[in-house]
Amino acid sequence: MWLEGLVARGFRNLAPTELTLPPEGIALLGANAQGKTNLLEALYYSVLFRSFRGATDSELARFDGPGFRVESTVMRTGKTGTIATEFRVAPKRKRIEVDGAESSRLMEAMGHWVAVAFLPSDVVLASGPGAERRRYLDRLLCLADSRYLTALTRYRSVLSQRNAALRHERRDVVQAFDEALASAGAAIVSSRVRWADTATSMFAEEFAALGEQETVGLSYRGRAELAAVDAWPGAIEEAWPADSKRGVTTVGPHRDDLILEIGGRALREYGSTGQQRSAVIALKLLELSTLSEAYGTEPALVLDDVFAELDTERQNRLVTRLDEGARRQVFVTAPRRDELPEGLTLPVWNVKEGRVTCP
Amino acid sequence: MSVIEDLITELARLPGIGRKTAQRLTYHLLRQPTDRAVHLAEGLQSVAERVAPCPEWGTPTEHERCGYCSDPKRDDGLLCVVEEPSGVEVVERSTEFRGRYHVLGGHLSPLDGVGPDALRLEPLVRRVQGGGVREVILATNPSMEGEATATYIQQLLTGERVKVTRLARGLPMGGDLEYIDGVTLSHALLAREEVGR
Ligand SMILES: [Zn+2]
Numbered sequence: 122m123w124l125e126g127l128v129a130r131g132f133r134n135l136a137p138t139e140l141t142l143p144p145e146g147i148a149l150l151g152a153n154a155q156g157k158t159n160l161l162e163a164l165y166y167s168v169l170f171r172s173f174r175g176a177t178d179s180e181l182a183r184f185d186g187p188g189f190r191v192e193s194t195v196m197r198t199g200k201t202g203t204i205a206t207e208f209r210v211a212p213k214r215k216r217i218e219v220d221g222a223e224s225s226r227l228m229e230a231m232g233h234w235v236a237v238a239f240l241p242s243d244v245v246l247a248s249g250p251g252a253e254r255r256r257y258l259d260r261l262l263c264l265a266d267s268r269y270l271t272a273l274t275r276y277r278s279v280l281s282q283r284n285a286a287l288r289h290e291r292r293d294v295v296q297a298f299d300e301a302l303a304s305a306g307a308a309i310v311s312s313r314v315r316w317a318d319t320a321t322s323m324f325a326e327e328f329a330a331l332g333e334q335e336t337v338g339l340s341y342r343g344r345a346e347l348a349a350v351d352a353w354p355g356a357i358e359e360a361w362p363a364d365s366k367r368g369v370t371t372v373g374p375h376r377d378d379l380i381l382e383i384g385g386r387a388l389r390e391y392g393s394t395g396q397q398r399s400a401v402i403a404l405k406l407l408e409l410s411t412l413s414e415a416y417g418t419e420p421a422l423v424l425d426d427v428f429a430e431l432d433t434e435r436q437n438r439l440v441t442r443l444d445e446g447a448r449r450q451v452f453v454t455a456p457r458r459d460e461l462p463e464g465l466t467l468p469v470w471n472v473k474e475g476r477v478t479c480p
Numbered sequence: 481m482s483v484i485e486d487l488i489t490e491l492a493r494l495p496g497i498g499r500k501t502a503q504r505l506t507y508h509l510l511r512q513p514t515d516r517a518v519h520l521a522e523g524l525q526s527v528a529e530r531v532a533p534c535p536e537w538g539t540p541t542e543h544e545r546c547g548y549c550s551d552p553k554r555d556d557g558l559l560c561v562v563e564e565p566s567g568v569e570v571v572e573r574s575t576e577f578r579g580r581y582h583v584l585g586g587h588l589s590p591l592d593g594v595g596p597d598a599l600r601l602e603p604l605v606r607r608v609q610g611g612g613v614r615e616v617i618l619a620t621n622p623s624m625e626g627e628a629t630a631t632y633i634q635q636l637l638t639g640e641r642v643k644v645t646r647l648a649r650g651l652p653m654g655g656d657l658e659y660i661d662g663v664t665l666s667h668a669l670l671a672r673e674e675v676g677r
Contacts, residue, residue: 279624285590294590297632301624 122235122418123450124164125201126194131186133159134475143468144196146421146451147479148461151472157454158240160472161425164452167193167204167234169260170217170227173423174240178208178215186210195234197418204233228267235264235412236421239405241430246404247397248389251342251378258379261408262312265415272308279305280370287368295364302373303353309374311348317341317379320407327403332438333396335384337403343377398430402439409449419449426454428461440464484510537565537583548572548581555579557614561604561633563587563621571619575669579617582607587620587629599629601636608640615643617672622647634675645672 123146129138134156151157158174162181165173172181182189188209195202205218216223217230224230245253263270279301286294317340324339346352360372381388381400388400405422412420422443428436440462443451455461458469470479481489484506491502509517533539534546543550548568558579562568568581584599607613618633620626630646637644647668 275624279628282588282590282625282628286595289590289595291590291595293635294588294595294632296635297588297628300631301627 122195122197122416122420124193124234124236124421125196126192127164128190128192128205129160129163131183131189132163132181132191133183135159135163135183135477136475138163138477140477140479142450144450145448146453146467147470148458148465148467149452149454149470149472149477150456150458151454152456156472156475156477158425159475160477161238161423161452161454163191164193165236165238165423166191166206167195168231168236168238168264170206170230173238174242179210179213182208182210188214193234202233204230228270231264231270232267232416235416235418236423237405237408237412238423238425239402239427240425241427243401243405244397244430247381247392247400251376254379254381255375255377257404257408258313258316261411262316265316265411266312268308269312272305272312275301276305276309276374280373280375284369287364287370290365292361292365299354299357302370303350303357306373307348307350307353310343310345310377313343313374313377314341314345314348316411320411323407323410324403327406327442328399330438330442331399331402332434333399335396337388337400338380338382338385340380340382341377342380343374344372347372347374395432395435399435402435406442413447419447421450421452424451424453426456428453428455433462436462437464537568537581539565539568553578556612558617559607559613559615560617560619561630562619563626563629567619567621571669577669584620584629587623587625588632589625596632596636601633604633605636605640608637608642613642615645617669618644618646618675619669644675646675647672 123144124142125144127138127140127142129135132138134154138160149157149160162172162174162176166181171178178189188207190205190207192203192205195204202220203218207216207218208214217227218224219230219233246257259269259273263273279298283295283298283302286298321339325337328337344352344356347356356372360370363371381392383392383396383400388397392400409420409422428439431439441464443449444464451467453461453465453467468479470477472478487509488499488502488506491497491505492499494502497505509520530542531540532542534541534549536545536549539546539548541547548554555578558577559582560568560571560577560579561582561584562571563584563586565583568583571577571581582600582604584601584604586594586599588594588596588599604616608616616633616637618630620630634644634646
C-alpha cells in the first residue's frame with residue numbers, strides 16, 4: 122500500500138498542495154517552522170482522521186481560513202482509492218468520503234490508508250505515564266480490528282454514564298450500566314492481552330535488532346481474567362466500596378498499562394535515554410508488523426525528524442532494519458541532508474514557507 | 481388591521497406556509513361559498529377543544545384514551561415498553577404485535593441528568609401491580625443507554641408477578657428502533673428472551 126497522491130488545501134501553513142508521490146517515499150528537508158511536520162500531519166490525516174499531534178480539526182485549519190480539505194489517493198494491490206476529508210470551521214462540519222461516497226461512520230472510513238507515524242514526542246511511550254501506552258494500544262488495535270473500535274467507543278460512553286451515575290450516588294442506576302461495562306470491557310481486555318502475548322517476543326527481537334544488548338520485556342498490566350465477561354460481576358462487586366467512595370469506576374481496562382522492562386527493571390526509571398529511544402522504535406516497528414499482518418499489505422512509515430535524536434549507530438541500524446523485508450513507503454523529515462543517515466536513499470524534496478518542491 | 485390581514489397572519493404562522501401562500505389561501509377561501517369557511521373554522525375549534533394527549537403516552541386523541549390504549553381487541557396482558565411515541569409507530573408498522581404500549585419518554589442518561597425519576601417508570605410499575613399484565617416486553621432502543629434502561633426496568637420489576645422479556649439480541653448495536661427494518665424487528669420480537677420473573 123502506498124500513497125500516490127496528496128491534496129491539501131487550507132491545512133496549517135501549507136500552500137495549496139497537490140503532490141504526486143513516489144512509491145518508495147521521500148525525504149523532506151526544510152528549516153524549522155517551514156511546514157515539514159505539517160505535511161506529514163496531512164499525509165497521516167486519512168489514517169485516523171485526526172492530527173497525529175493531538176491537535177483539533179479547527180487547529181489544523183489555516184489561521185483565519187474557512188477550513189481544510191485533505192485528499193489521499195492510495196494505491197493498493199494495483200487499484201487506486203481516494204479518501205477525502207472536508208472540514209469547515211463555522212458552522213463546524215466534517216465530511217469524509219471514500220471513493221466519492223460519504224462515510225457517516227469513522228469505522229467505515231478507517232483502514233483504507235494505513236501508516237505508522239513516529240514523532241520525537243513519542244519518547245513518552247517509554248518515559249511517560251500509562252495513559253500514553255494505552256493510547257498506543259488503542260490506536261493500534263482500533264486500526265487492526267474494527268470490532269475493537271466499536272468496543273472502545275462503547276466502553277468510553279458507558280464509562281462516562283456510569284461515572285455520572287456514581288457522582289449522583291444512585292447505585293441502582295450505576296448497576297444498570299454494569300452489563301454494558303462488562304461486555305465492552307471484556308472485548309477490550311481480551312484484544313489487548315492477545316496482542317501483548319504475541320508482541321512480547323517481537324518486541325525483544327526488534328530491540329535487539331537495533332543493536333541493544335540488554336534484555337527487555339513487554340507485558341500487559343491489568344486483570345487479564347477480565348477478558349471473560351463472567352469475571353466482571355465479581356470484580357464490579359469487589360470494586361463497589363472504592364467506586365462509591367471516589368465517584369469513579371475503579372475497575373476496568375481504562376486503568377491498565379503496558380509494562381516495559383529492561384534487565385528486569387522498569388524501563389521508564391532505569392533505561393538510559395538511548396535505550397528508551399530504541400524501545401520506542403521497537404514499539405513503532407511492532408505497530409508496523411501488527412498492521413501489516415492485519416491488512417495483508419505493508420503500511421507506510423512516517424518519521425518526523427527522529428534521526429537527529431539517535432546516535433550514529435542507532436541511526437544506521439534503523440536504516441538497515443527499514444531496508445529489510447517487504448518494501449514499504451517511507452516519509453522522513455530533517456532540517457538538512459547531512460542530518461539524515463547516509464544509507465537512506467530516498468528522493469530528496471524541500472519545503473519552504475509551506476511550499477513543497479521536488480527537484 | 482383588517483380581519484383579512486388577521487387571517488393571513490395566522491395562516492402564515494403554520495409550518496411550511498409563507499406569507500404569499502397564506503394570502504393565496506385566504507383569497508381562495510373568500511371565493512368559496514361561505515359555509516366552506518365556516519366548516520373549516522368549526523373543525524379547527526373542535527380539534528382545539530376536544531383533542532388531548534392520551535394519558536398513557538401522549539398521542540393525540542379525542543377520547544379519554546387513544547385507539548391503542550382503548551381498542552378492546554388488543555391484549556391487555558401484553559405490555560410493550562418503548563422509549564418514545566415513535567417506537568410505538570415502528571412496532572405497529574412492522575410487527576404483528578397487538579398488545580398495549582407503555583412509553584417511557586426517553587432513556588437513562590446520567591450524563592444529561594436523566595435519571596429514573598425523569599422517565600415514566602412509576603406509572604409502569606403501577607400498571608403492572610394493578611394486575612392483568614402477563615408479560616412486559618422491553619423494546620428500548622438497542623443503544624447502550626437503551627440497553628441500560630431495559631436492565632434497570634428488569635431490576636425494578638423483579639419480584640412482581642409478571643414475565644419480563646427483552647427483544648432478542650442481534651439488533652444492530654448503537655441503533656435506533658426507528659432505523660431497524662421490520663423483518664429484523666419482527667424476528668427480534670418473536671425471539672424475545674425472558675430475563676427474569
Ligand atoms: Zn394511548
